[in-house]
Amino acid sequence: MDDLQIRGYCKLIGGKLIQDGICLLESDAPFAAFLDQVVKQFSVQHPRFGKLDRLAQLAYACTEILINKLKSQNINLTEETSLLFMNASSSLDTDLRFDKSIQSMASPSLFVYTLPNILLAEICIKNGLKGENTFLVAEKPDPELYLLQIQRIFRDQTTHICIAGWAEILDENYDCSVFLIDRIKAGAKSSTPLNISSLNKILS
Amino acid sequence: MGVGRMSGIYIIADSILSPLGINTDENFVRILKGESGLKSISRSNFDFDVYASYFETGALEGILDDPFFATLTRFEKLLYYPIRNVLEDSQIDPRSSRTLFVIATTKGNIELLEEGIRDQKSLSLYNSACKISSHFQNPNKPIVVSNACISGISAQIIACGLIDSGRFDTVIVVGADTVNAFVLEGFNALKALSPGHCKPFDRDRDGINLGEAGAAMVISNQSQTNKGFKVTSIIGGAITNDANHISGPSRTGLEMSMAIDQTLKQAGIVSSDIDFISAHGTGTVFNDEMESKALNNSKLDKSHIHSLKAYFGHTLGCAGLLESIIAVNCLQNEVFIGSRGYSNPGTSFELNISSEHIRKPFKNCIKTMAGFGGCNAAIGFSKS
Numbered sequence: 361m362d363d364l365q366i367r368g369y370c371k372l373i374g375g376k377l378i379q380d381g382i383c384l385l386e387s388d389a390p391f392a393a394f395l396d397q398v399v400k401q402f403s404v405q406h407p408r409f410g411k412l413d414r415l416a417q418l419a420y421a422c423t424e425i426l427i428n429k430l431k432s433q434n435i436n437l438t439e440e441t442s443l444l445f446m447n448a449s450s451s452l453d454t455d456l457r458f459d460k461s462i463q464s465m466a467s468p469s470l471f472v473y474t475l476p477n478i479l480l481a482e483i484c485i486k487n488g489l490k491g492e493n494t495f496l497v498a499e500k501p502d503p504e505l506y507l508l509q510i511q512r513i514f515r516d517q518t519t520h521i522c523i524a525g526w527a528e529i530l531d532e533n534y535d536c537s538v539f540l541i542d543r544i545k546a547g548a549k550s551s552t553p554l555n556i557s558s559l560n561k562i563l564s
Numbered sequence: 565m566g567v568g569r570m571s572g573i574y575i576i577a578d579s580i581l582s583p584l585g586i587n588t589d590e591n592f593v594r595i596l597k598g599e600s601g602l603k604s605i606s607r608s609n610f611d612f613d614v615y616a617s618y619f620e621t622g623a624l625e626g627i628l629d630d631p632f633f634a635t636l637t638r639f640e641k642l643l644y645y646p647i648r649n650v651l652e653d654s655q656i657d658p659r660s661s662r663t664l665f666v667i668a669t670t671k672g673n674i675e676l677l678e679e680g681i682r683d684q685k686s687l688s689l690y691n692s693a694c695k696i697s698s699h700f701q702n703p704n705k706p707i708v709v710s711n712a713c714i715s716g717i718s719a720q721i722i723a724c725g726l727i728d729s730g731r732f733d734t735v736i737v738v739g740a741d742t743v744n745a746f747v748l749e750g751f752n753a754l755k756a757l758s759p760g761h762c763k764p765f766d767r768d769r770d771g772i773n774l775g776e777a778g779a780a781m782v783i784s785n786q787s788q789t790n791k792g793f794k795v796t797s798i799i800g801g802a803i804t805n806d807a808n809h810i811s812g813p814s815r816t817g818l819e820m821s822m823a824i825d826q827t828l829k830q831a832g833i834v835s836s837d838i839d840f841i842s843a844h845g846t847g848t849v850f851n852d853e854m855e856s857k858a859l860n861n862s863k864l865d866k867s868h869i870h871s872l873k874a875y876f877g878h879t880l881g882c883a884g885l886l887e888s889i890i891a892v893n894c895l896q897n898e899v900f901i902g903s904r905g906y907s908n909p910g911t912s913f914e915l916n917i918s919s920e921h922i923r924k925p926f927k928n929c930i931k932t933m934a935g936f937g938g939c940n941a942a943i944g945f946s947k948s
Contacts, residue, residue, distance in 0.1 A: 471750035512725035
């Protein structure tokens with residue numbers, strides 16, 4: 361088994377944007393206004409960001425901020441990048457909206473977002489990522505589940521990078537953490553090896 | 565982007581619960597006779613006519629007289645019954661710490677919305693999974709996969725990875741989804757529903773039929789089974805993304821082809837070793853076109869190819885499991901099930917699709933799936 365490392369993380373939770381342990385933005389604004397501020401201040405680009413559902417917006421923005429930061433450190437994504445995301449309520453936030461639309465006219469564009477893995481597609485399309493996509497539903501962020509699944513994803517040697525995350529939203533409660541994992545080069549040392557304690561720090 | 569080179573992973577029991585039957589054998593015999601679960605859906609609250617494979621009112625509730633079963637939702641009943649079958653057949657101990665449940669579904673209990681139930685707990689996929697795994701006194705947290713239409717293959721790949729890593733000896737993989745107003749309205753809004761029986765890969769194909777079912781398999785590092793069940797090996801499996809469109813498939817099929825090629829590589833075999841393909845074959849213009857390109861690109865267009873959608877409908881998160889179980893039974897029974905609804909070629913690359921059953925010895929097959937979000941999956945099986 362190759363040794364793996366975490367190369368950085370970004371979190372959007374309770375009005376805060378936290379990158380690698382440092383709070384870069386704090387706001388009392390409700391979710392929509394907070395996200396708007398995040399998108400503007402951190403130059404999150406998407407040709408149709410307003411059309412994404414709230415879950416995909418949250419995960420996409422958080423991931424783009426992380427990816428842009430890592431690009432500045434010369435860590436670049438390749439086609440062989442896999443994605444592993446989880447949350448607790450799947451796409452319930454959008455399911456309830458789509459269900460309301462059925463009463464008048466069922467919305468095809470909302471229906472597509474009633475699958476939680478659509479947020480993975482948004483990240484893949486923007487960045488040209490063609491690796492594995494996996495979306496799991498769990499009670500809460502579980503470091504052991506991440507560890508086992510990330511190790512599985514790297515076992516086949518085709519994955520070079522894995523972007524993993526937790527993305528949850530329901531009403532005004534939201535919680536998103538995204539982190540990037542790659543292999544530690546032979547002979548090199550990592551300041552953040554992938555293990556339960558490093559995962560705990562990001563996910564708690 | 566699945567599991568590494570794989571060996572020593574076996575399917576030691578399987579079961580399907582669908583409107584066509586309550587176990588794998590019943591389902592297999594019915595489709596061998598050419599029967600389909602598709603029927604007109606007569607619900608007064610739809611202003612459109614569709615065909616789907618669904619349980620008549622009360623039919624699902626009546627299959628088991630058991631107090632726990634009676635407390636479950638329709639979705640949970642579809643999970644529970646096939647698990648009960650595979651546990652009985654395999655005699656494995658679900659209480660072991662070396663045994664895990666992996667559950668695949670897209671929408672779980674979503675039909676509870678029709679009864680006005682909207683709370684997070686009742687609709688939680690994880691909550692349903694725990695209800696089932698704790699009933700069987702399994703000490704581990706279940707893993708719930710919700711990866712659109714590839715969920716049933718994703719769950720098998722996850723199971724293989726966890727066994728391969730040595731973390732678990734046995735994984736009970738189960739998938740289910742129901743036919744309900746939510747998904748019917750959604751696919752209707754996308755104009756994806758066929759007005760009749762679907763016609764996968766046919767020139768005149770005009771959309772999908774939905775179906776409801778539950779399916780379970782026991783995946784193990786041990787090949788011994790009870791009752792003379794014929795064991796099948798899982799030889800590889802991979803998932804890719806198109807990075808193209810959130811709801812439309814790849815224009816080239818290259819990404820599904822990548823998943824197939826990775827599966828072959830893990831299995832240490834080549835395309836000419838594959839006897840047949842159980843394709844996704846939804847019956848939509850775009851999916852079947854994409855798959856014809858993918859299968860051609862992976863040099864599998866001359867293998868026997870079928871879609872099972874005109875027998876069971878598209879069972880969403882269950883489909884990858886249900887159709888894998890049928891594929892495995894085709895291998896073991898040396899009969900390839902004909903592709904129902906197919907008459908005339910109608911994809912840019914002509915595929916070797918047979919609407920007739922074909923009887924001959926088979927060794928290896930591949931099951932493919934694709935889903936919203938541009939995801940593709942392939943998994944390979946071999947007669948042990």
